[in-house]
Amino acid sequence: MTETYQPVLLKRVGKPNSQSLAGYQADGGYQGLRKALAMSPTEVIDIVANSDLRGRGGAGFHCGSKWRFLPKNVQGPIYLCINGDESEPGTFNNRVLIEEDPHQVLEGIVIASYATGASTAYFYLRYEYGRCYRALDAAIQEMYAHNLLGKNILGSNFSLDIYLHRGAGAYICGEETGLIESLEGKRAWPRIKPPFPAVEGAFRRPTVVNNVETLACVTHILDRGVEWFKSMGVPKDPNNPRDVGSYGPKLYCVSGHVNKPGLFELPLGITARELIDGYAGGVWKGRKAKAVVPGGISMGFLSADELDTPLDFAGPGRAGCLGLGTAAVVVIDDQTCMVDVLYNLCRFFAHESCGQCTPCREGTAWSMKILQRIREGRGKLSDLETLEQISSSIGIIPGTTICGLADGAAWPIKNALKKFRPEFESYIREGRKTSMREVVGAH
Amino acid sequence: MGTVFVDDKEVEVGPNQNLIQAAQLAGVEIPHYCWHPDLSVVASCRMCLVEVGERKPDGTESMIPKLVPACQTPAKPGTIVKTDTPKVKASQAQTLEFLLLNHPLDCSICDQAGECYLQDYTYKFGKASSRLDEPKVQRKDKYHIGDQIALFTDRCVMCTRCVRFTREISGTAELQVVSRGSVEEIDVFPDQPCNNKLAGNVVDLCPVGALCSKDFLYKKRVWWLKSQDSVCTGCSTGCSIEVDQNENRIYRLRPRPNPLAQGSFMCDEGRFGWKYVHSEDRLNSPRIGRASAIATSVAALSAVTGSSSGLGQDAMIGYNDLAYVDPWPDALSATRTMFRTAAASGRLMGIFSPMMTCEEAYLLARFLRGIDKQAVLALGPVPLIGEDDLYPKDHRGNPPERSKARFIIRNEKCPNRLGVTEVLRGFGSRLLDFSSVPELIANESISAAFVVGGYVGGWPDSVFVERLPEKLKLAVLDLLPSALTDRADVLLAGGSFAEREGTVINHAGLAQSLRTAMRPIGESRPDGRILYELNDRKGLFHARSVREEWSRELPRLAALADKPIPDQGLKLPLGEAMTGAVS
């Protein structure tokens, strides 16, 4: 099936004029919006809910349910926040979508706003995505000029403004309440929940926060219908009433030690091995994979013998990883030192911990320091127990932090020490293997 | 109301309480740093994590698998809280290890030692060792935080109570968090220190030794301090406080949380306003004769008493190199004699300070009316400075609406105008505007007056003194020297708030107890004792026993006579109804 899959989200990538409104409309753009405006907002929500679209930003929350959490009969404004703070290492699907085909995303935003009753949409875009910013800015101006934004869109009673809001370099702004705080002009310290954003979000108003790719999916679900969306992916587990399945296409980012790094649109559920060997040209230099990050570094690692894990929402979890995350696959070859890799990851989380909750603030920095010491040849075997204990005692899963960043920091440590423990032990006992390439410099 | 089960103890909780408060009711301590009842909930220190569940009506229990912050979790009826499970204990110990990773462990030189929640919680909930093998991060101390505040940066646990205080209570928002993650710190914006009038509270709020009071810094280990519950006498808000003293010296005042009075805080004016207690200028013994006449003391003495009998050769009463002579029997006797003599030639008058306690006012009224049944009783100057100062301020420094104020520093700089007024009213006195008192003295042919001061800056009204008729006999009970005390024919050296006991009634009719925190300075005496003995009473002055006798004269204060005043005070049905001038 995957052999013959024709991309939808990436269909227009690389085409001339892929960014322009004219080009987008020539390719059938804004049909989904027209269909949506012909329906009631509730009908649009029902369609998205029935599609069982799950959020593409990492948590995989059921999109229709998220929209339905908004209180009924709200007096006053509702806001849609677009999470374009894509910062999970290994992840670049939103960048490509926005840079290459901004209208596809913006159409989804207008549909989502119409469905949820939002009158203003704030597009929170990480600052580093300068090309995206310029593409969006131009596209939004075109939309205003063509009655796709502003008052009475396409002659309907629906009006919407979209404002671009640039971040300033903080991973935590990808957490939805961190994003809201940052949007409000504060330090991006995630909020305690409840209240959830649907009840009290941006500016203390009911708010929906959706990821860019999720909104692009909304465009196509409206245009092509629920059945198209559910024709692919991994169906619900009939034995698990809480499972909502993994339907639809997914943008898989593949990077690291592969011959052809890139972005691949495929139905949810492709295995890591198929993705690496079938699409990304296999592991480079004729080597083998030692470890594979299944969905952004927060998710942990698959070992070489877990590569047949399907990359749907449930698959990586069965292999002991945190989840599918952003479906960003990072391949690490067998010549690479896992101590270096884990140090790199821990350093990232220490740098990006917002500093609000004690366990995350202190635990991420401490684990980085321990790994640095191990790398310098001053490790002790007991350090591994300390690291394991830090990793099991931080995060929202044990309940020790407000947001999920610390879980993301914990999982790579847990997975690395479980799946590659002998390498850590021999590193501590015998020092760096000279054959290992040093991944990480002295910084 | 509903029942919550804390470690299998059942407690009844009120509305809007969290699990920390519910546990407190059950006598169970849930450790916490960031949560404070008067600040917003941030649930970030993660020290208060507990296991929770629900007891269903059918008696079954279901527990949530993960830990939750007790501060953030409402105490709903049926909630089960477990604070001592292995999971909770492990989390507490782990969080403490995290907090102590880069903590300098400089308790031996830290002001907070002895009242530090890192120390206390480590002892109760932590473990004895850290696994940290890396050098601790050292950070620079910041003495620029405020005129009164220093930050020992590496002791900070980033609970952000101080930052929230300046944003939510004072509204002045001088404090900020700088940077993020493990390198973040508390600071101010350059050249904009935290000097608002409530700033000192951030030191109390700091649960560790990070924010310290410069005034108190390195002055005294806290375990040597004795704390006495009392009331701030700086304004009519009447903040409940603790007076911390050692060897008869005050070292600091701290707010004592009291929802009926001011809440959890106090202003810096009150906090640091005790220095006059130890002023070298304090009147430290009684004096008979006007200051100007002391040189010719015998003559002066005759002039006061109308005779020279009963007094020694030297009117300067005080310590004697050779033998101690208690100066007070003579001073009190001279006072009594002066008023009894004067009553024969005119009216007596009392001028009652709003700095007095109700008991003191009662005793003085009894003394004067005991000699002259129609003695005129008047309220002395009520110090009003500017306007009431309401918080939180907005970004321009404007005050909030009164109904939204979270703290008010009142412009009435005395603790007990209401109480003293009520006592005077009980004695059937017309309540006069103080400015009319000089005319009254002339018109009503007042022959002797008893004036009580006690104002922090000394007697405030020198014009009043100038206008006193030369022949008027004047007894003054005061703390600090002034034109008035110089003019006194008998000067009685009284006590500050820290040396006295009695009742003060704040702006809203809340009666609270001033309690004796230290012995009198020199030969001065607490006003209550002076006035008690002036009435020729036997035994010792006790505010409580004075109150017991006043229910007949003071029916509106009778509630105070019936029972001891609770620590939080007793709300009387007086309030603002009494603020109008009565005549």
Add this chain to the structure above:
Amino acid sequence: MSALSEEIRSKIVELCSRYPSKQAVTLPALHLVQEIYNCVSDQAVEEIAGLLELTPAQVHDTLSFYGFFRDAAHPLGKKRVWICRSISCSLRGGEDVLRDVCEQLHLQPGETTDDGSLTIEFAECLGACDGAPCMLVNDELQERISVNDVLALRGSHD
């Protein structure tokens, strides 16, 4: 003298209409200022605070969280070069590029060359892992970079 030009001040005020709270204009205002002045001076912070009805400490609290904005003592060079050090780039030599660039320019990440032409920064994932190792020059992406690509930026003017 005012730190912010009339033009910037009016742009900031104009942005306020987009949000229900003035504080929300904090980041947009800081970006505006740094784009023009290569830093955000304390005086600029005070003036932004004045426009947004905040205290300077509130604005600075937010500013300092992001590590993106420079104070007047550390202004940016003509070009700000962010070299990615996160895992996908590191696996393909990104961290080596960063180290070698710093060695050759005799500076630490965060510092600016003496001639003021380049400020070198490390970046966490720039979202271009398929083009690793990558860097951002101001906010334009360059992929598959080498040390020479970075050093060449010194001489180029645009």
